[in-house]
Amino acid sequence: MLNILRDEIHRNAIEHGWWDEERSFGDILSLCHSELSEALEEHRNGHLPTEVYFxxxxxxxxxxxxxxDCIIRVLDYCGHEGIDIAQAVITKHEFNKTRPYRHGGKKL
Ligand SMILES: [Mg+2]
Incomplete structure (x- = not known):
């Protein structure tokens, strides 16, 4: 399911010209960060976590x-590189289930 969405998102990005020129891994990660910063700005402007407006x-x-937007950018990159993100999420989730409570005392 996640890989199907990955392929659909990546196909759309190609059709819209986002892969006409190669971008660095750093650029792509920065763009992912920028979407999270936009989420923070929405929060700072008083919007609720579930609020979608137009x-x-x-x-x-x-x-x-x-x-x-952040997830879309991640999935687009995974599509570009052929990353099996569905398997990576499952693998990491299964590992996380084995970790100790708060990973041994971490605060955050
Ligand atoms: Mg955005």
Whole structure:
């Protein structure tokens, strides 16, 4: 399911010209960070975590949308590189289930 979404998102990004020129891994990670910063700005502007609203030209906005933008960028990159992100998520989740409570006392 996640890899199907990955392929659909990556196909759309190609069709919209986002892969006409190669971007560095650093650029891509920075763009992911920028979406999380946009989510923070939505929070700072008082929007609730579940609130989706529409601005000019019916563009969706809000914390859920910015989180989605970050996920879309990650999945697009995974599509570009052929990363099996579905298996990576399952592998890491299964490992996380074996870890100690708060990973041995971490605060955050
Ligand atoms: Mg955004």
């Amino acid at each position: 601005s000019n030209e019916e563009k969706p906005e809000g914390i859920p949308v910015e989180l989605a």
